[in-house]
Amino acid sequence: MPAIQTALTLVFVIYHFASFADSRSWSSPHTYQGMPSHAYSEEEWPQYFEVADPLPNVTWSSPRSFAGSISTETPNMPNNTLFFWGFEHLNGSITSTNSSDPWMIYLAGGPGYSSMASALLENLGPNIMSPIGVSPNEYSWHNFTDVFFVDSPVGTGYSTSGLGGAAGDEERVASDFLAFLENLTKVFPGLQTRPLYLLGESYAGRFIPYILKAYFGLDASRRSVKFRKVGCSSPALLDASVFENIPISQVVETYPQLIGYDIGFFDYIQEQNHLCGYDLNLTYPQLGGKFPSLEVKYGNIGERVHGFSRRSSSLIGHHRRTIAHKNFNSPWAKQTKTRPRSENDPSSFNKTLAGEINTYYGCDIRDMVLEYTLNNTYPWSELRDASYFDITDIPYVNSPRAGLVHPQHWMNDNTTRSAIHAPVNKLWESYIHYEWDNPEGVDPSSAPINFMDELMANATADNVGILWFSGNDDALSAHFSLEVAIQNTTWGGVQGFAQRPNTTWYDDTGVPGGIVHEERGLMYALVYGAGHQINTVHPERVFAFVRDFFIGDMYVGLVNATAKDTSTSNDPGALPNGVVPGQREIYYGSKNITWPEVTVTAFNDHLLGTMMDRYQ
Numbered sequence: 201m202p203a204i205q206t207a208l209t210l211v212f213v214i215y216h217f218a219s220f221a222d223s224r225s226w227s228s229p230h231t232y233q234g235m236p237s238h239a240y241s242e243e244e245w246p247q248y249f250e251v252a253d254p255l256p257n258v259t260w261s262s263p264r265s266f267a268g269s270i271s272t273e274t275p276n277m278p279n280n281t282l283f284f285w286g287f288e289h290l291n292g293s294i295t296s297t298n299s300s301d302p303w304m305i306y307l308a309g310g311p312g313y314s315s316m317a318s319a320l321l322e323n324l325g326p327n328i329m330s331p332i333g334v335s336p337n338e339y340s341w342h343n344f345t346d347v348f349f350v351d352s353p354v355g356t357g358y359s360t361s362g363l364g365g366a367a368g369d370e371e372r373v374a375s376d377f378l379a380f381l382e383n384l385t386k387v388f389p390g391l392q393t394r395p396l397y398l399l400g401e402s403y404a405g406r407f408i409p410y411i412l413k414a415y416f417g418l419d420a421s422r423r424s425v426k427f428r429k430v431g432c433s434s435p436a437l438l439d440a441s442v443f444e445n446i447p448i449s450q451v452v453e454t455y456p457q458l459i460g461y462d463i464g465f466f467d468y469i470q471e472q473n474h475l476c477g478y479d480l481n482l483t484y485p486q487l488g489g490k491f492p493s494l495e496v497k498y499g500n501i502g503e504r505v506h507g508f509s510r511r512s513s514s515l516i517g518h519h520r521r522t523i524a525h526k527n528f529n530s531p532w533a534k535q536t537k538t539r540p541r542s543e544n545d546p547s548s549f550n551k552t553l554a555g556e557i558n559t560y561y562g563c564d565i566r567d568m569v570l571e572y573t574l575n576n577t578y579p580w581s582e583l584r585d586a587s588y589f590d591i592t593d594i595p596y597v598n599s600p601r602a603g604l605v606h607p608q609h610w611m612n613d614n615t616t617r618s619a620i621h622a623p624v625n626k627l628w629e630s631y632i633h634y635e636w637d638n639p640e641g642v643d644p645s646s647a648p649i650n651f652m653d654e655l656m657a658n659a660t661a662d663n664v665g666i667l668w669f670s671g672n673d674d675a676l677s678a679h680f681s682l683e684v685a686i687q688n689t690t691w692g693g694v695q696g697f698a699q700r701p702n703t704t705w706y707d708d709t710g711v712p713g714g715i716v717h718e719e720r721g722l723m724y725a726l727v728y729g730a731g732h733q734i735n736t737v738h739p740e741r742v743f744a745f746v747r748d749f750f751i752g753d754m755y756v757g758l759v760n761a762t763a764k765d766t767s768t769s770n771d772p773g774a775l776p777n778g779v780v781p782g783q784r785e786i787y788y789g790s791k792n793i794t795w796p797e798v799t800v801t802a803f804n805d806h807l808l809g810t811m812m813d814r815y816q
């Protein structure tokens with residue numbers, strides 16, 4: 201079913217200037233002056249990779265860093281490389297050979313999204329984009345660890361790929377990445393024995409489980425690094441269509457603003473959710489065995505590859521254009537069509553409970569709700585086109601990153617290129633549609649949920665910690681889906697967590713940052729006030745979380761057999777089903793939109809009433 205797979209590959213993408221990688225294109229690394237002619241080693245290579253020349257407009261002092269292309273040793277593909285940029289925590293820490301400190305790699309998702317874009321746009325690196333161009337970042341993660349950003353798979357960002365050399369599946373992504381690591385750690389041998397923390401976002405939730413699986417498949421003597429923890433925000437662990445549809449009822453409970461607090465439509469959503477079998481009941485531990493495989497049954501409207509595509513313009517398919525437009529005045533914006541107002545007659549939607557699946561939408565409940573929002577709910581109803589609807593961060597009808605200068609100009613500047621030893625025969629783009637080297641351009645590998653038990657067993661045996669976390673404001677891959685994935689995993693002899701996650705964690709200023717929970721080496725966290733790109737709105741919050749809970753071993757929220765969660769406290773914000781209501785205000789341009797108190801109260805009373813029915 202190629203169409204379904206197409207949805208799968210696109211949906212997790214966060215998109216700026218989308219372009220499609222031309223399968224006839226190729227690129228190769230550039231040989232800068234002084235490149236050693238001998239194999240990768242600590243002789244001369246670190247000096248070569250050091251970013252010694254000034255970067256354009258960077259007038260503040262940055263940490264020492266190293267950047268360039270490292271071969272993936274892909275058979276018959278001498279030009280295949282992954283591009284890295286690593287920033288030192290302390291002067292000399294990356295080249296140190298007698299350190300046991302953690303080091304970290306960050307991977308973007310997509311597939312096809314550049315990790316350099318994550319560094320520059322998501323407050324991760326020391327230099328970030330702001331409305332005035334490149335600026336220093338107060339919350340750069342090099343403050344607490346050596347951090348490498350790596351463009352992967354080959355061909356993404358500044359990573360190069362020979363003709364026909366794109367990765368064909370997740371196994372290749374993983375073997376390329378491990379070969380890259382083997383060569384990288386020849387240049388920086390101190391990294392070989394230091395604990396490695398691999399973190400990613402979104403579609404990296406595909407890459408990372410496959411990378412770890414391939415690593416576990418290697419004989420210990422063949423491992424060039426020591427994984428200590430891996431993690432991912434909004435990880436793509438389930439099939440995309442399932443991942444996106446099953447949490448919609450919880451998304452609406454979190455942000456009833458989407459449906460204008462309409463009780464009638466809320467009940468209709470609940471009914472459809474139940475009829476479609478999405479009302480999975482989470483228990484702690486999970487009883488009744490594994491959840492069945494869910495398939496989204498489509499209605500008359502058919503399978504709309506991503507959102508609205510078959511009828512008007514697509515929602516998610518064009519989503520990258522939206523964000524591109526909102527943030528960066530992308531040329532895409534000129535191509536989006538104005539949504540005909542005549543299509544917006546809300547009376548055409550009949551929300552009478554009829555006990556049967558909506559014939560038009562089928563179980564594509566996600567699109568039913570989002571279409572309702574666009575049809576009826578101010579301010580979304582003002583959007584020119586469905587493609588302007590940013591479902592990755594609900595309170596921000598205008599993206600929090602609106603107004604940022606796009607990094608494309610800075611990254612492609614020749615001064616930047618030569619300082620970071622980037623290839624010269626390709627344009628750096630924050631996102632390309634990854635082609636997977638097949639005509640459909642789809643990732644043929646199965647979703648990680650299918651081997652999660654085995655992965656957890658290996659991780660437990662090797663003492664590799666796992667972190668899956670999610671932003672509470674993300675409606676694209678909302679946290680309920682992640683909780684389903686966790687309750688559908690068996691490790692340490694138990695299916696799912698044995699206790700419901702409900703411990704509050706706090707940021708450096710004492711503000712509740714979200715919920716954290718860990719059992720048997722698997723940590724789950726929810727971040728308040730965060731969308732799909734978890735680090736954009738509250739960089740100070742995720743900074744503290746990653747420092748303390750991922751790199752650090754903070755045990756707030758830790759539950760184990762010997763120490764009965766002394767540090768567990770009920771999170772006051774959570775509803776009985778684990779939903780944490782989002783913020784009241786919706787931002788639209790310079791307006792803060794709220795609904796009348798009486799409307800909100802009536803909805804909340806109704807919501808709690810339905811929950812009492814369901815959970816008591």
Ligand SMILES: *[C@@H]1O[C@H](CO)[C@@H](O)[C@H](O)[C@H]1NC(C)=O
Pocket residue numbers: 238239240271273382383
């Ligand atoms: C990269 O590592 C592989 C495997 O050890 C090795 O065969 C290859 O020569 C290395 N590449 C370079 C350029 O040193």
Ligand SMILES: *[C@@H]1O[C@H](CO)[C@@H](O)[C@H](O)[C@H]1NC(C)=O
Pocket residue numbers: 338339340343743
């Ligand atoms: C990170 O380091 C920079 C410079 O070393 C410093 O100015 C900044 O305050 C640090 N940020 C945090 C959040 O500690």
Ligand SMILES: *[C@@H]1O[C@H](CO)[C@@H](O)[C@H](O)[C@H]1NC(C)=O
Pocket residue numbers: 226227228276277278279361362363
């Ligand atoms: C590799 O790169 C070199 C130099 O850019 C180019 O001449 C050659 O054709 C490339 N080979 C492949 C297989 O892409």
Ligand SMILES: *[C@@H]1O[C@H](CO)[C@@H](O)[C@H](O)[C@H]1NC(C)=O
Pocket residue numbers: 412413414416417651654655658
């Ligand atoms: C688990 O480890 C074994 C080797 O011990 C390996 O063969 C297998 O592929 C690994 N599976 C996963 C999912 O990690």
Ligand SMILES: *[C@@H]1O[C@H](CO)[C@@H](O)[C@H](O)[C@H]1NC(C)=O
Pocket residue numbers: 477478479480481814
């Ligand atoms: C979850 O529980 C409710 C209430 O008991 C029930 O109606 C529903 O069918 C259950 N969901 C599934 C998927 O079994």
Ligand SMILES: *[C@@H]1O[C@H](CO)[C@@H](O)[C@H](O)[C@H]1NC(C)=O
Pocket residue numbers: 438442490491492493494649650684685688
């Ligand atoms: C639950 O896990 C099983 C495999 O253990 C898988 O077949 C099924 O699709 C999963 N269901 C969901 C909803 O993730």
Ligand SMILES: *[C@@H]1O[C@H](CO)[C@@H](O)[C@H](O)[C@H]1NC(C)=O
Pocket residue numbers: 550551552553554
């Ligand atoms: C709405 O649906 C209900 C139940 O199917 C039906 O009885 C009713 O006539 C419909 N209303 C309109 C205006 O179509």
Ligand SMILES: *[C@@H]1O[C@H](CO)[C@@H](O)[C@H](O)[C@H]1NC(C)=O
Pocket residue numbers: 542543544545546548549568569571572575
């Ligand atoms: C949205 O508007 C379209 C066009 O009027 C209509 O066909 C559709 O039923 C509406 N959908 C919802 C969920 O309101």
Ligand SMILES: *[C@@H]1O[C@H](CO)[C@@H](O)[C@H](O)[C@H]1NC(C)=O
Pocket residue numbers: 256257332333609610613
């Ligand atoms: C550096 O800043 C100037 C002034 O804002 C701008 O015109 C120029 O394009 C910037 N250079 C790069 C490479 O971003």
Ligand SMILES: *[C@@H]1O[C@H](CO)[C@@H](O)[C@H](O)[C@H]1NC(C)=O
Pocket residue numbers: 614624
């Ligand atoms: C940047 O470098 C490329 C290749 O080295 C060259 O073709 C191009 O003219 C340069 N651009 C500028 C503005 O100097």
Ligand SMILES: *[C@@H]1O[C@H](CO)[C@@H](O)[C@H](O)[C@H]1NC(C)=O
Pocket residue numbers: 755758759760761762763
């Ligand atoms: C259990 O938790 C305590 C902290 O509460 C920790 O010190 C101990 O190592 C944990 N034991 C295991 C087996 O995880």
Ligand SMILES: *[C@@H]1O[C@H](CO)[C@@H](O)[C@H](O)[C@H]1NC(C)=O
Pocket residue numbers: 699700701702765768769770774776
């Ligand atoms: C929170 O967790 C504690 C045990 O850790 C449990 O007793 C309590 O019922 C939980 N509360 C909710 C709302 O799940």
